[in-house]
Amino acid sequence: MFGEVGTQGRQTALRDIHLTCKPGEFVVVVGPSGCGKSTLLNIASGMIRQDAGGVLLDGVPKSVPGPDRAMVFQDHGLFPWLTTAQNIGFGLKMMGVPRSEREDRVQDALDMVHLGQTGRKLVHELSGGMRQRVAIARALVMDPKVLLMDEPFAALDAQTRTLLHEQLQEIWLRTSKTILFVTHSVGEAVRLADRIIVLHAHPGRIRREIPIELGHPRNFDHPDLAGLVHLVRREIEEEVNRINAEAGDPWKPQTPDDLDAAYRNLGGGI
Known part of the structure; x- marks a missing residue:
């Protein structure tokens, strides 16, 4: 690499x-x-x-x-004012990905980290492990070649x-x-x-x-x-x-x- x-x-x-x-x-x-x-x-x-x-x-x-190349940090770095789904889809939104495609990709990422029903929850409603899984989903949703x-x-x-x-x-x-x-x-x-x-x-x-x-x-x-x-x-x-x-x-x-x-x-x- x-x-x-x-x-x-x-x-x-x-x-x-x-x-x-x-x-x-x-x-x-x-x-x-x-x-x-x-x-x-x-x-x-x-x-x-x-x-x-x-x-x-x-x-x-x-x-x-x-x-x-997507990075996952020790500190999840999630935006507390956004929902779980909005946090995961933030990068896609900045790239101009259409809303319908963005929602599908976010849901797929949530399902991959076994958080399929938490899309509407805010960060403070999640445990520490769930927050890190959201951070991983946020990286995976971009479909990077390399996960750091x-x-x-x-x-x-x-x-x-x-x-x-x-x-x-x-x-x-x-x-x-x-x-x-x-x-x-x-x-x-x-x-x-x-x-x-x-x-x-x-x-x-x-x-x-x-x-x-x-x-x-x-x-x-x-x-x-x-x-x-x-x-x-x-x-x-x-x-x-x-x-x-x-x-x-x-x-x-x-x-x-x-x-x-x-x-x-x-x-x-x-």
Whole structure:
């Protein structure tokens, strides 16, 4: 999909990033805080312009936002004075799509995220998970080639997040959209990704690519997932330890084997 080099202000945020997303692939980017994950998405969307390199979509250079790349943010960003249906159809209205076609496409998007009966509700009448589903529907209704998702489930409780993981898999299998997804959650990455990109930090560079060779819809209780979580978490921990050491802070969490025997029964109950 694209390859780029980006900077943010005077500090280099990303360097020598060469990343290709295959059509219909679900790619998840993880890494330490400040490694440039969101900057990468913003460059892909055209909201930030890189200092060097370029963004390509099907071989065509992209430098400004467009309907072929839709973004879903951590904060849903819905207009509180509009209904659910009006929020979803806002982009179509701005593009001049006729009302009848707009209404049909909005209803299809609502049905896709299992909110078919909520079109007339206002934002304050929706739960947090429902609001994020509306935000996803707002992106999907534009029929983008690429769906960019910046920690869209980070603010949700664990049960709602798991439900939306399942629904996002369903939507992805139905639409075959290319998805580039950023998260801090290793478990989320392993649940969803075809391929995980682990970034170095300061500046952001690709540290490792980890393919996830498990089918979709994915069984979240599959025994192989635990090993993959451990692998990805170890990569990120090693990077965090490297950053801390360079900053003069050599502290790192102890493994259970390092703990004194006196602490091993902590939490054992009464």
